[in-house]
Amino acid sequence: MRNYSRLVRFEERRNLRSAVLLGLLTLGLILFFIFFGLPLMAKFAGFLADLRKTSTPVESADTTPPAPPRLDTLPEATNKLSINITGSTEPGATVILSLNTKEEEILANSEGEFTFNFELLNGENSILAKARDDAGNESQKTQTVKIIFDDEAPSxxxxxxxxxxxxxxxxxxxxxxxxxxxxxxxxxxxxxxxxxxxxxxxxxxxxxxxxxxxxxxxxxxxxxxxxxxxxxxxxxx
Structure with missing residues (x-):
């Protein structure tokens, strides 16, 4: 009977030591995770974010200007007080018309076509145009077109x-x-x-x-x- 009691106490002490060791090990793992694991996870998450950024294609800014607008043929002279200026450019671009001393802006349609009614001055009138795309790039100017308004019959x-x-x-x-x-x-x-x-x-x-x-x-x-x-x-x- 005495031997049995001694054996029980021995087992209890061994279990206690095991519990203490397990507790210390658990506490050590928790401290290790707090001081080392969390920073490592944060660095790894940052690495993944940087990797994702570098793998995503970056859209470059549009710096290419559109081609100059194409003006349809206009008469050298006319006896009509106003004429329709028509032409084509990049679809959706803004066409800037320089008409004598004034500027007018018109928006080309989805086909790139545009039209504008221009009231002429007596004598010679000058017309030129340029285009501006959605990114703000402007084309070169067209050549100046001259048109004469004359409503007097010849002698x-x-x-x-x-x-x-x-x-x-x-x-x-x-x-x-x-x-x-x-x-x-x-x-x-x-x-x-x-x-x-x-x-x-x-x-x-x-x-x-x-x-x-x-x-x-x-x-x-x-x-x-x-x-x-x-x-x-x-x-x-």
Missing amino acids: LEITAPPDGASFFGSKQRQIVVEGKTEEGTSLTINDRFVLVENDGTFAFTTTLGEGENSFNLKAKDKAENLTEKTIKVSFTP
Whole structure:
């Protein structure tokens, strides 16, 4: 019986020592985790975050300017007070139009097309354009386009023959219709084109038919203004 009690006390002391050792080991692990484990985990988390940043593609800023806008062909001159300026550029870009001394901004549509109604000044007008994309990059300017607003009909003078003149005999059968108009004007006589010299003069040689001969002259300038005159002469063989 005494031996049994001694054995029990021995087991109790051994269990107590084991419990104490286990407690100390647990406390040591907790302290190790607090002083070393947490900082290591924080550093590892930072490393993963940096790795993720470096693996994510970085979008570079758009610094490429768009191409200059393309302006559709405009007439050299017009007799209309306003014209439509049309053209194309980068889709969604802003087109900056320099119209004489003013600037106008218009937004191109999804197809890159744009249009603007421009009221002209009397005489010469200048038009140029540039484009600006969403990133603020601006293109080079287009070449300056000149357009003349002119709503006055060109002058037209017939110097020979006089209206109502009469011609007789074979020697007078061939005549020359002469006169003067404005430089650069297009001239027709009875729907036949006639050369206008640099000084505006013209001469049209024709053969008369027997009886009354009518000559219809039309002078049209670059702005499509028209002046029309008609003379009549008679011929007797």
